[in-house]
Amino acid sequence: MNALDREIIPENESQRLAAVRRHEILDTPPDGSFDRVTAMAARRFDVPISIISIVDHDRIWFKSHHGVGVEEIGRDPGLCASAILSNEAHVLVDASIDPRSLANPLVAGDFGLRFYAGVPLQTSDGFNLGTLCVIDKVPRPIEQDQIDDLKDLASLVVDQLELRLAARTAIAHAELMAREIDHRVMNSLQFVSGLLTMQSGGPASKGDASTRLKEAATRVAAVARVHRNFYSSDTEKASCLTFLTRLCGDLSDICGVAVEVSGDEGMVPTTLIQPIGLLTNELVTNAAKHGAGKINVIYRVKGDRHELSVCDQGPGVPADFDLAKSEGLGMKVVRVLAKQLGGGVQVMPNPNGRGACFQVAFAI
Known part of the structure:
Protein backbone atom coordinates (compact mmCIF):
# COMPACT_ATOMS: atom_id res chain seq x y z
CA MET A 1 0.00 0.00 0.00
CA ALA A 170 -25.47 -24.57 2.42
CA ILE A 171 -23.26 -26.84 0.31
CA ALA A 172 -20.62 -26.99 3.05
CA HIS A 173 -23.32 -27.81 5.60
CA ALA A 174 -24.76 -30.52 3.35
CA GLU A 175 -21.30 -32.05 2.94
CA LEU A 176 -20.80 -31.97 6.70
CA MET A 177 -24.18 -33.62 7.28
CA ALA A 178 -23.37 -36.26 4.65
CA ARG A 179 -20.15 -37.10 6.49
CA GLU A 180 -22.06 -37.21 9.78
CA ILE A 181 -24.68 -39.54 8.29
CA ASP A 182 -21.93 -41.76 6.87
CA HIS A 183 -20.34 -41.86 10.32
CA ARG A 184 -23.63 -42.81 12.00
CA VAL A 185 -24.37 -45.48 9.42
CA MET A 186 -20.90 -46.93 9.91
CA ASN A 187 -21.40 -46.98 13.69
CA SER A 188 -24.79 -48.63 13.24
CA LEU A 189 -23.37 -51.29 10.94
CA GLN A 190 -20.55 -51.96 13.38
CA PHE A 191 -23.10 -52.34 16.17
CA VAL A 192 -25.22 -54.70 14.06
CA SER A 193 -22.11 -56.70 13.17
CA GLY A 194 -21.16 -56.99 16.83
CA LEU A 195 -24.72 -57.87 17.75
CA LEU A 196 -24.85 -60.72 15.22
CA THR A 197 -21.47 -61.95 16.41
CA MET A 198 -22.74 -62.09 20.00
CA GLN A 199 -25.94 -63.78 18.80
CA SER A 200 -24.05 -66.46 16.89
CA GLY A 201 -21.78 -67.15 19.84
CA GLY A 202 -24.60 -67.99 22.28
CA PRO A 203 -25.28 -71.53 23.52
CA ALA A 204 -27.47 -73.64 21.27
CA SER A 205 -29.82 -74.40 24.16
CA LYS A 206 -31.03 -70.81 24.13
CA GLY A 207 -33.17 -71.46 21.06
CA ASP A 208 -33.21 -72.83 17.53
CA ALA A 209 -31.78 -70.94 14.57
CA SER A 210 -35.15 -69.47 13.60
CA THR A 211 -35.75 -68.06 17.09
CA ARG A 212 -32.25 -66.64 17.35
CA LEU A 213 -32.51 -65.08 13.90
CA LYS A 214 -35.80 -63.46 14.88
CA GLU A 215 -34.22 -62.04 18.04
CA ALA A 216 -31.33 -60.62 16.00
CA ALA A 217 -33.74 -59.07 13.48
CA THR A 218 -35.66 -57.44 16.32
CA ARG A 219 -32.51 -55.81 17.64
CA VAL A 220 -31.41 -54.70 14.19
CA ALA A 221 -34.83 -53.06 13.80
CA ALA A 222 -34.10 -51.19 17.03
CA VAL A 223 -31.19 -49.45 15.31
CA ALA A 224 -33.56 -48.10 12.65
CA ARG A 225 -36.06 -47.09 15.35
CA VAL A 226 -33.42 -45.10 17.20
CA HIS A 227 -32.46 -43.25 14.00
CA ARG A 228 -36.08 -42.55 13.11
CA ASN A 229 -36.71 -40.87 16.43
CA PHE A 230 -33.58 -38.77 16.37
CA TYR A 231 -33.98 -35.62 14.32
CA SER A 232 -30.55 -34.12 13.72
CA SER A 233 -30.06 -30.39 14.23
CA ASP A 234 -27.40 -27.87 13.34
CA THR A 235 -26.06 -27.98 16.88
CA GLU A 236 -23.63 -30.48 18.33
CA LYS A 237 -25.97 -31.35 21.21
CA ALA A 238 -29.54 -32.59 21.42
CA SER A 239 -32.19 -32.90 24.13
CA CYS A 240 -32.01 -36.45 25.42
CA LEU A 241 -35.37 -36.17 27.20
CA THR A 242 -37.14 -35.09 24.00
CA PHE A 243 -35.53 -37.94 22.08
CA LEU A 244 -36.42 -40.52 24.75
CA THR A 245 -40.03 -39.33 24.81
CA ARG A 246 -40.36 -39.94 21.07
CA LEU A 247 -38.55 -43.28 21.22
CA CYS A 248 -40.56 -44.58 24.16
CA GLY A 249 -43.78 -43.59 22.42
CA ASP A 250 -42.80 -46.07 19.70
CA LEU A 251 -41.76 -48.71 22.23
CA SER A 252 -45.04 -48.37 24.11
CA ASP A 253 -46.96 -49.24 20.95
CA ILE A 254 -44.61 -52.09 20.03
CA CYS A 255 -44.45 -53.69 23.50
CA GLY A 256 -48.08 -53.05 24.39
CA VAL A 257 -47.27 -51.49 27.77
CA ALA A 258 -47.39 -47.96 29.17
CA VAL A 259 -43.95 -46.31 29.12
CA GLU A 260 -43.64 -43.02 30.98
CA VAL A 261 -40.62 -40.73 30.48
CA SER A 262 -39.54 -38.10 33.01
CA GLY A 263 -36.47 -36.31 34.30
CA ASP A 264 -34.10 -33.57 33.21
CA GLU A 265 -33.63 -32.03 29.77
CA GLY A 266 -30.18 -33.57 29.45
CA MET A 267 -28.44 -31.88 26.51
CA VAL A 268 -25.98 -34.47 25.25
CA PRO A 269 -23.57 -34.68 22.30
CA THR A 270 -25.37 -36.07 19.26
CA THR A 271 -22.73 -38.80 19.04
CA LEU A 272 -24.14 -40.32 22.26
CA ILE A 273 -27.77 -40.41 21.11
CA GLN A 274 -27.47 -43.78 19.39
CA PRO A 275 -26.02 -45.76 22.33
CA ILE A 276 -28.46 -44.08 24.74
CA GLY A 277 -31.36 -44.94 22.45
CA LEU A 278 -30.27 -48.54 21.97
CA LEU A 279 -29.78 -48.94 25.73
CA THR A 280 -33.27 -47.61 26.35
CA ASN A 281 -34.71 -49.90 23.68
CA GLU A 282 -33.03 -52.96 25.23
CA LEU A 283 -33.98 -52.15 28.82
CA VAL A 284 -37.61 -51.22 28.01
CA THR A 285 -38.03 -54.36 25.88
CA ASN A 286 -36.53 -56.45 28.70
CA ALA A 287 -38.82 -54.81 31.29
CA ALA A 288 -41.87 -55.45 29.10
CA LYS A 289 -40.87 -59.11 28.70
CA HIS A 290 -39.90 -59.96 32.28
CA GLY A 291 -41.59 -57.28 34.38
CA ALA A 292 -45.14 -56.07 34.78
CA GLY A 293 -47.20 -52.90 34.98
CA LYS A 294 -46.08 -49.47 33.83
CA ILE A 295 -42.46 -48.90 32.81
CA ASN A 296 -40.77 -45.71 33.96
CA VAL A 297 -37.83 -44.24 32.03
CA ILE A 298 -36.05 -41.54 34.05
CA TYR A 299 -33.20 -39.36 32.82
CA ARG A 300 -31.33 -37.39 35.48
CA VAL A 301 -28.45 -34.92 35.18
CA LYS A 302 -26.27 -34.17 38.21
CA GLY A 303 -23.42 -31.91 37.11
CA ASP A 304 -21.50 -33.86 34.49
CA ARG A 305 -23.05 -37.16 35.64
CA HIS A 306 -25.96 -38.48 33.60
CA GLU A 307 -28.19 -41.33 34.75
CA LEU A 308 -30.62 -43.36 32.66
CA SER A 309 -32.97 -45.56 34.70
CA VAL A 310 -35.58 -48.02 33.44
CA CYS A 311 -37.88 -49.34 36.16
CA ASP A 312 -40.71 -51.87 36.02
CA GLN A 313 -43.35 -53.10 38.49
CA GLY A 314 -42.70 -56.82 38.07
CA PRO A 315 -41.34 -59.44 40.48
CA GLY A 316 -37.82 -57.96 40.40
CA VAL A 317 -34.59 -59.75 39.58
CA PRO A 318 -33.63 -63.02 41.37
CA ALA A 319 -31.57 -62.64 44.53
CA ASP A 320 -28.57 -64.33 42.91
CA PHE A 321 -28.71 -62.26 39.71
CA ASP A 322 -25.23 -61.03 38.65
CA LEU A 323 -25.33 -58.63 35.73
CA ALA A 324 -21.61 -58.96 35.06
CA LYS A 325 -21.94 -62.75 34.66
CA SER A 326 -25.25 -62.83 32.85
CA GLU A 327 -24.95 -64.79 29.59
CA GLY A 328 -28.21 -63.51 28.13
CA LEU A 329 -27.73 -61.58 24.89
CA GLY A 330 -29.83 -58.67 26.17
CA MET A 331 -27.56 -58.12 29.18
CA LYS A 332 -24.47 -58.48 26.98
CA VAL A 333 -25.81 -55.76 24.71
CA VAL A 334 -26.54 -53.53 27.72
CA ARG A 335 -23.00 -53.98 29.04
CA VAL A 336 -21.45 -53.22 25.63
CA LEU A 337 -23.52 -50.05 25.18
CA ALA A 338 -22.82 -48.84 28.72
CA LYS A 339 -19.11 -49.35 28.07
CA GLN A 340 -19.45 -47.38 24.82
CA LEU A 341 -20.78 -44.47 26.89
CA GLY A 342 -17.87 -44.83 29.29
CA GLY A 343 -20.23 -45.78 32.13
CA GLY A 344 -21.51 -48.73 34.11
CA VAL A 345 -24.76 -50.54 34.87
CA GLN A 346 -26.39 -51.20 38.24
CA VAL A 347 -29.44 -53.28 39.09
CA MET A 348 -31.51 -52.37 42.15
CA PRO A 349 -35.02 -52.71 43.54
CA ASN A 350 -37.56 -50.19 42.32
CA PRO A 351 -37.45 -47.39 44.95
CA ASN A 352 -41.14 -46.68 44.34
CA GLY A 353 -42.34 -50.18 45.22
CA ARG A 354 -42.40 -53.58 43.59
CA GLY A 355 -40.11 -54.28 40.65
CA ALA A 356 -36.55 -53.67 39.45
CA CYS A 357 -34.55 -50.74 38.12
CA PHE A 358 -31.64 -50.89 35.71
CA GLN A 359 -29.52 -47.75 35.92
CA VAL A 360 -26.76 -46.69 33.55
CA ALA A 361 -24.55 -43.85 34.78
CA PHE A 362 -21.97 -42.05 32.66
CA ALA A 363 -20.12 -38.73 32.60
CA ILE A 364 -20.18 -36.05 29.87
Whole structure:
Protein backbone atom coordinates (compact mmCIF):
# COMPACT_ATOMS: atom_id res chain seq x y z
CA MET A 1 0.00 0.00 0.00
CA ASN A 2 1.49 3.30 -1.10
CA ALA A 3 1.42 5.80 1.77
CA LEU A 4 -1.96 4.65 2.95
CA ASP A 5 -3.48 7.39 5.10
CA ARG A 6 -5.08 6.42 8.40
CA GLU A 7 -8.11 8.49 7.40
CA ILE A 8 -9.19 5.88 4.81
CA ILE A 9 -9.06 2.94 7.22
CA PRO A 10 -12.50 2.11 8.70
CA GLU A 11 -12.66 1.60 12.46
CA ASN A 12 -13.87 -1.97 11.92
CA GLU A 13 -11.20 -2.75 9.31
CA SER A 14 -10.21 -6.19 10.64
CA GLN A 15 -13.85 -7.33 10.76
CA ARG A 16 -14.52 -5.75 7.36
CA LEU A 17 -11.59 -7.59 5.79
CA ALA A 18 -12.82 -10.80 7.40
CA ALA A 19 -16.18 -10.21 5.67
CA VAL A 20 -14.37 -9.69 2.36
CA ARG A 21 -12.56 -13.02 2.84
CA ARG A 22 -15.77 -14.73 3.87
CA HIS A 23 -17.46 -13.79 0.60
CA GLU A 24 -14.56 -15.32 -1.39
CA ILE A 25 -14.91 -12.78 -4.21
CA LEU A 26 -11.34 -11.47 -4.59
CA ASP A 27 -9.51 -12.58 -7.75
CA THR A 28 -12.47 -14.57 -9.07
CA PRO A 29 -13.07 -14.72 -12.87
CA PRO A 30 -15.32 -12.24 -14.70
CA ASP A 31 -19.02 -12.81 -14.15
CA GLY A 32 -21.82 -11.82 -16.50
CA SER A 33 -24.27 -10.98 -13.71
CA PHE A 34 -21.91 -8.32 -12.31
CA ASP A 35 -20.87 -7.08 -15.77
CA ARG A 36 -24.53 -6.44 -16.60
CA VAL A 37 -24.86 -4.22 -13.52
CA THR A 38 -21.89 -2.05 -14.48
CA ALA A 39 -23.18 -1.79 -18.05
CA MET A 40 -26.58 -0.65 -16.74
CA ALA A 41 -24.95 1.90 -14.44
CA ALA A 42 -22.87 3.35 -17.28
CA ARG A 43 -25.98 3.71 -19.47
CA ARG A 44 -28.04 5.25 -16.68
CA PHE A 45 -25.42 7.93 -16.03
CA ASP A 46 -24.26 8.22 -19.65
CA VAL A 47 -20.65 7.76 -18.57
CA PRO A 48 -17.87 5.71 -20.18
CA ILE A 49 -16.77 3.84 -17.03
CA SER A 50 -18.50 1.88 -14.29
CA ILE A 51 -16.79 -0.38 -11.76
CA ILE A 52 -17.68 -2.88 -9.04
CA SER A 53 -14.74 -2.65 -6.66
CA ILE A 54 -13.72 -4.70 -3.63
CA VAL A 55 -11.42 -2.90 -1.20
CA ASP A 56 -8.65 -5.24 -0.04
CA HIS A 57 -6.08 -4.40 2.65
CA ASP A 58 -3.60 -2.86 0.17
CA ARG A 59 -5.46 -2.58 -3.12
CA ILE A 60 -8.79 -1.99 -4.78
CA TRP A 61 -9.70 -4.97 -6.94
CA PHE A 62 -12.30 -4.70 -9.71
CA LYS A 63 -14.83 -7.51 -9.91
CA SER A 64 -16.34 -5.80 -12.96
CA HIS A 65 -14.74 -2.94 -14.91
CA HIS A 66 -16.92 -1.61 -17.73
CA GLY A 67 -15.07 0.78 -20.03
CA VAL A 68 -11.60 0.31 -18.59
CA GLY A 69 -9.07 -2.52 -18.89
CA VAL A 70 -7.41 -2.12 -15.50
CA GLU A 71 -8.20 -4.88 -12.95
CA GLU A 72 -6.94 -3.23 -9.75
CA ILE A 73 -5.38 -0.06 -8.37
CA GLY A 74 -3.67 0.97 -5.16
CA ARG A 75 -5.73 1.83 -2.12
CA ASP A 76 -5.28 5.60 -2.38
CA PRO A 77 -7.63 8.08 -0.69
CA GLY A 78 -10.26 10.13 -2.45
CA LEU A 79 -12.26 7.51 -4.41
CA CYS A 80 -13.35 3.93 -3.52
CA ALA A 81 -11.08 3.73 -0.46
CA SER A 82 -12.85 6.80 0.93
CA ALA A 83 -16.32 5.77 -0.28
CA ILE A 84 -16.43 2.72 2.04
CA LEU A 85 -16.03 4.97 5.10
CA SER A 86 -19.66 6.06 4.90
CA ASN A 87 -22.99 4.44 4.17
CA GLU A 88 -23.92 7.35 1.91
CA ALA A 89 -22.94 8.07 -1.68
CA HIS A 90 -19.46 9.49 -2.23
CA VAL A 91 -19.79 12.08 -5.02
CA LEU A 92 -17.16 14.26 -6.71
CA VAL A 93 -18.71 16.44 -9.39
CA ASP A 94 -15.27 17.87 -10.28
CA ALA A 95 -12.46 15.88 -8.71
CA SER A 96 -9.81 18.32 -9.98
CA ILE A 97 -10.95 20.95 -7.50
CA ASP A 98 -12.29 18.75 -4.70
CA PRO A 99 -9.83 18.65 -1.77
CA ARG A 100 -10.81 15.04 -1.02
CA SER A 101 -9.42 13.76 -4.31
CA LEU A 102 -6.67 16.13 -5.45
CA ALA A 103 -3.88 13.75 -4.45
CA ASN A 104 -5.40 10.62 -5.97
CA PRO A 105 -3.23 9.36 -8.89
CA LEU A 106 -6.29 8.84 -11.10
CA VAL A 107 -7.17 12.49 -10.68
CA ALA A 108 -3.70 14.04 -10.68
CA GLY A 109 -2.19 11.69 -13.27
CA ASP A 110 -2.68 11.03 -16.98
CA PHE A 111 -6.00 9.22 -16.49
CA GLY A 112 -7.63 12.56 -15.77
CA LEU A 113 -10.63 11.45 -13.69
CA ARG A 114 -13.01 14.34 -13.07
CA PHE A 115 -16.40 12.89 -12.09
CA TYR A 116 -16.90 10.09 -9.53
CA ALA A 117 -20.02 8.76 -7.84
CA GLY A 118 -19.83 5.64 -5.71
CA VAL A 119 -22.05 3.90 -3.18
CA PRO A 120 -20.80 1.26 -0.74
CA LEU A 121 -21.57 -2.44 -1.16
CA GLN A 122 -22.88 -2.93 2.36
CA THR A 123 -23.61 -6.48 3.58
CA SER A 124 -26.60 -7.38 5.72
CA ASP A 125 -24.34 -7.39 8.79
CA GLY A 126 -23.09 -3.86 8.09
CA PHE A 127 -19.70 -4.25 6.41
CA ASN A 128 -18.75 -2.20 3.33
CA LEU A 129 -16.93 -4.61 1.03
CA GLY A 130 -16.34 -2.11 -1.75
CA THR A 131 -18.33 0.12 -4.08
CA LEU A 132 -20.36 0.38 -7.24
CA CYS A 133 -19.13 3.53 -8.92
CA VAL A 134 -19.50 5.49 -12.15
CA ILE A 135 -16.66 7.59 -13.58
CA ASP A 136 -16.19 10.23 -16.26
CA LYS A 137 -13.27 12.31 -17.46
CA VAL A 138 -15.31 15.49 -17.55
CA PRO A 139 -17.04 17.23 -14.61
CA ARG A 140 -20.80 16.74 -14.42
CA PRO A 141 -23.69 17.32 -12.01
CA ILE A 142 -25.73 14.50 -10.47
CA GLU A 143 -29.36 14.33 -9.36
CA GLN A 144 -30.74 12.60 -6.26
CA ASP A 145 -32.81 10.19 -8.35
CA GLN A 146 -29.60 9.08 -10.08
CA ILE A 147 -27.96 8.45 -6.71
CA ASP A 148 -31.02 6.43 -5.67
CA ASP A 149 -30.70 4.34 -8.84
CA LEU A 150 -27.02 3.73 -8.13
CA LYS A 151 -27.91 2.57 -4.60
CA ASP A 152 -30.51 0.15 -6.02
CA LEU A 153 -27.97 -1.29 -8.44
CA ALA A 154 -25.46 -1.64 -5.58
CA SER A 155 -28.12 -3.58 -3.63
CA LEU A 156 -28.40 -6.00 -6.56
CA VAL A 157 -24.64 -6.58 -6.38
CA VAL A 158 -24.79 -7.25 -2.64
CA ASP A 159 -27.76 -9.59 -3.13
CA GLN A 160 -25.69 -11.60 -5.62
CA LEU A 161 -22.72 -11.75 -3.25
CA GLU A 162 -24.82 -12.86 -0.28
CA LEU A 163 -26.81 -15.41 -2.29
CA ARG A 164 -23.56 -16.97 -3.42
CA LEU A 165 -22.22 -16.98 0.14
CA ALA A 166 -25.45 -18.61 1.37
CA ALA A 167 -25.20 -21.23 -1.38
CA ARG A 168 -21.60 -22.07 -0.46
CA THR A 169 -22.54 -22.27 3.22
CA ALA A 170 -25.47 -24.57 2.42
CA ILE A 171 -23.26 -26.84 0.31
CA ALA A 172 -20.62 -26.99 3.05
CA HIS A 173 -23.32 -27.81 5.60
CA ALA A 174 -24.76 -30.52 3.35
CA GLU A 175 -21.30 -32.05 2.94
CA LEU A 176 -20.80 -31.97 6.70
CA MET A 177 -24.18 -33.62 7.28
CA ALA A 178 -23.37 -36.26 4.65
CA ARG A 179 -20.15 -37.10 6.49
CA GLU A 180 -22.06 -37.21 9.78
CA ILE A 181 -24.68 -39.54 8.29
CA ASP A 182 -21.93 -41.76 6.87
CA HIS A 183 -20.34 -41.86 10.32
CA ARG A 184 -23.63 -42.81 12.00
CA VAL A 185 -24.37 -45.48 9.42
CA MET A 186 -20.90 -46.93 9.91
CA ASN A 187 -21.40 -46.98 13.69
CA SER A 188 -24.79 -48.63 13.24
CA LEU A 189 -23.37 -51.29 10.94
CA GLN A 190 -20.55 -51.96 13.38
CA PHE A 191 -23.10 -52.34 16.17
CA VAL A 192 -25.22 -54.70 14.06
CA SER A 193 -22.11 -56.70 13.17
CA GLY A 194 -21.16 -56.99 16.83
CA LEU A 195 -24.72 -57.87 17.75
CA LEU A 196 -24.85 -60.72 15.22
CA THR A 197 -21.47 -61.95 16.41
CA MET A 198 -22.74 -62.09 20.00
CA GLN A 199 -25.94 -63.78 18.80
CA SER A 200 -24.05 -66.46 16.89
CA GLY A 201 -21.78 -67.15 19.84
CA GLY A 202 -24.60 -67.99 22.28
CA PRO A 203 -25.28 -71.53 23.52
CA ALA A 204 -27.47 -73.64 21.27
CA SER A 205 -29.82 -74.40 24.16
CA LYS A 206 -31.03 -70.81 24.13
CA GLY A 207 -33.17 -71.46 21.06
CA ASP A 208 -33.21 -72.83 17.53
CA ALA A 209 -31.78 -70.94 14.57
CA SER A 210 -35.15 -69.47 13.60
CA THR A 211 -35.75 -68.06 17.09
CA ARG A 212 -32.25 -66.64 17.35
CA LEU A 213 -32.51 -65.08 13.90
CA LYS A 214 -35.80 -63.46 14.88
CA GLU A 215 -34.22 -62.04 18.04
CA ALA A 216 -31.33 -60.62 16.00
CA ALA A 217 -33.74 -59.07 13.48
CA THR A 218 -35.66 -57.44 16.32
CA ARG A 219 -32.51 -55.81 17.64
CA VAL A 220 -31.41 -54.70 14.19
CA ALA A 221 -34.83 -53.06 13.80
CA ALA A 222 -34.10 -51.19 17.03
CA VAL A 223 -31.19 -49.45 15.31
CA ALA A 224 -33.56 -48.10 12.65
CA ARG A 225 -36.06 -47.09 15.35
CA VAL A 226 -33.42 -45.10 17.20
CA HIS A 227 -32.46 -43.25 14.00
CA ARG A 228 -36.08 -42.55 13.11
CA ASN A 229 -36.71 -40.87 16.43
CA PHE A 230 -33.58 -38.77 16.37
CA TYR A 231 -33.98 -35.62 14.32
CA SER A 232 -30.55 -34.12 13.72
CA SER A 233 -30.06 -30.39 14.23
CA ASP A 234 -27.40 -27.87 13.34
CA THR A 235 -26.06 -27.98 16.88
CA GLU A 236 -23.63 -30.48 18.33
CA LYS A 237 -25.97 -31.35 21.21
CA ALA A 238 -29.54 -32.59 21.42
CA SER A 239 -32.19 -32.90 24.13
CA CYS A 240 -32.01 -36.45 25.42
CA LEU A 241 -35.37 -36.17 27.20
CA THR A 242 -37.14 -35.09 24.00
CA PHE A 243 -35.53 -37.94 22.08
CA LEU A 244 -36.42 -40.52 24.75
CA THR A 245 -40.03 -39.33 24.81
CA ARG A 246 -40.36 -39.94 21.07
CA LEU A 247 -38.55 -43.28 21.22
CA CYS A 248 -40.56 -44.58 24.16
CA GLY A 249 -43.78 -43.59 22.42
CA ASP A 250 -42.80 -46.07 19.70
CA LEU A 251 -41.76 -48.71 22.23
CA SER A 252 -45.04 -48.37 24.11
CA ASP A 253 -46.96 -49.24 20.95
CA ILE A 254 -44.61 -52.09 20.03
CA CYS A 255 -44.45 -53.69 23.50
CA GLY A 256 -48.08 -53.05 24.39
CA VAL A 257 -47.27 -51.49 27.77
CA ALA A 258 -47.39 -47.96 29.17
CA VAL A 259 -43.95 -46.31 29.12
CA GLU A 260 -43.64 -43.02 30.98
CA VAL A 261 -40.62 -40.73 30.48
CA SER A 262 -39.54 -38.10 33.01
CA GLY A 263 -36.47 -36.31 34.30
CA ASP A 264 -34.10 -33.57 33.21
CA GLU A 265 -33.63 -32.03 29.77
CA GLY A 266 -30.18 -33.57 29.45
CA MET A 267 -28.44 -31.88 26.51
CA VAL A 268 -25.98 -34.47 25.25
CA PRO A 269 -23.57 -34.68 22.30
CA THR A 270 -25.37 -36.07 19.26
CA THR A 271 -22.73 -38.80 19.04
CA LEU A 272 -24.14 -40.32 22.26
CA ILE A 273 -27.77 -40.41 21.11
CA GLN A 274 -27.47 -43.78 19.39
CA PRO A 275 -26.02 -45.76 22.33
CA ILE A 276 -28.46 -44.08 24.74
CA GLY A 277 -31.36 -44.94 22.45
CA LEU A 278 -30.27 -48.54 21.97
CA LEU A 279 -29.78 -48.94 25.73
CA THR A 280 -33.27 -47.61 26.35
CA ASN A 281 -34.71 -49.90 23.68
CA GLU A 282 -33.03 -52.96 25.23
CA LEU A 283 -33.98 -52.15 28.82
CA VAL A 284 -37.61 -51.22 28.01
CA THR A 285 -38.03 -54.36 25.88
CA ASN A 286 -36.53 -56.45 28.70
CA ALA A 287 -38.82 -54.81 31.29
CA ALA A 288 -41.87 -55.45 29.10
CA LYS A 289 -40.87 -59.11 28.70
CA HIS A 290 -39.90 -59.96 32.28
CA GLY A 291 -41.59 -57.28 34.38
CA ALA A 292 -45.14 -56.07 34.78
CA GLY A 293 -47.20 -52.90 34.98
CA LYS A 294 -46.08 -49.47 33.83
CA ILE A 295 -42.46 -48.90 32.81
CA ASN A 296 -40.77 -45.71 33.96
CA VAL A 297 -37.83 -44.24 32.03
CA ILE A 298 -36.05 -41.54 34.05
CA TYR A 299 -33.20 -39.36 32.82
CA ARG A 300 -31.33 -37.39 35.48
CA VAL A 301 -28.45 -34.92 35.18
CA LYS A 302 -26.27 -34.17 38.21
CA GLY A 303 -23.42 -31.91 37.11
CA ASP A 304 -21.50 -33.86 34.49
CA ARG A 305 -23.05 -37.16 35.64
CA HIS A 306 -25.96 -38.48 33.60
CA GLU A 307 -28.19 -41.33 34.75
CA LEU A 308 -30.62 -43.36 32.66
CA SER A 309 -32.97 -45.56 34.70
CA VAL A 310 -35.58 -48.02 33.44
CA CYS A 311 -37.88 -49.34 36.16
CA ASP A 312 -40.71 -51.87 36.02
CA GLN A 313 -43.35 -53.10 38.49
CA GLY A 314 -42.70 -56.82 38.07
CA PRO A 315 -41.34 -59.44 40.48
CA GLY A 316 -37.82 -57.96 40.40
CA VAL A 317 -34.59 -59.75 39.58
CA PRO A 318 -33.63 -63.02 41.37
CA ALA A 319 -31.57 -62.64 44.53
CA ASP A 320 -28.57 -64.33 42.91
CA PHE A 321 -28.71 -62.26 39.71
CA ASP A 322 -25.23 -61.03 38.65
CA LEU A 323 -25.33 -58.63 35.73
CA ALA A 324 -21.61 -58.96 35.06
CA LYS A 325 -21.94 -62.75 34.66
CA SER A 326 -25.25 -62.83 32.85
CA GLU A 327 -24.95 -64.79 29.59
CA GLY A 328 -28.21 -63.51 28.13
CA LEU A 329 -27.73 -61.58 24.89
CA GLY A 330 -29.83 -58.67 26.17
CA MET A 331 -27.56 -58.12 29.18
CA LYS A 332 -24.47 -58.48 26.98
CA VAL A 333 -25.81 -55.76 24.71
CA VAL A 334 -26.54 -53.53 27.72
CA ARG A 335 -23.00 -53.98 29.04
CA VAL A 336 -21.45 -53.22 25.63
CA LEU A 337 -23.52 -50.05 25.18
CA ALA A 338 -22.82 -48.84 28.72
CA LYS A 339 -19.11 -49.35 28.07
CA GLN A 340 -19.45 -47.38 24.82
CA LEU A 341 -20.78 -44.47 26.89
CA GLY A 342 -17.87 -44.83 29.29
CA GLY A 343 -20.23 -45.78 32.13
CA GLY A 344 -21.51 -48.73 34.11
CA VAL A 345 -24.76 -50.54 34.87
CA GLN A 346 -26.39 -51.20 38.24
CA VAL A 347 -29.44 -53.28 39.09
CA MET A 348 -31.51 -52.37 42.15
CA PRO A 349 -35.02 -52.71 43.54
CA ASN A 350 -37.56 -50.19 42.32
CA PRO A 351 -37.45 -47.39 44.95
CA ASN A 352 -41.14 -46.68 44.34
CA GLY A 353 -42.34 -50.18 45.22
CA ARG A 354 -42.40 -53.58 43.59
CA GLY A 355 -40.11 -54.28 40.65
CA ALA A 356 -36.55 -53.67 39.45
CA CYS A 357 -34.55 -50.74 38.12
CA PHE A 358 -31.64 -50.89 35.71
CA GLN A 359 -29.52 -47.75 35.92
CA VAL A 360 -26.76 -46.69 33.55
CA ALA A 361 -24.55 -43.85 34.78
CA PHE A 362 -21.97 -42.05 32.66
CA ALA A 363 -20.12 -38.73 32.60
CA ILE A 364 -20.18 -36.05 29.87
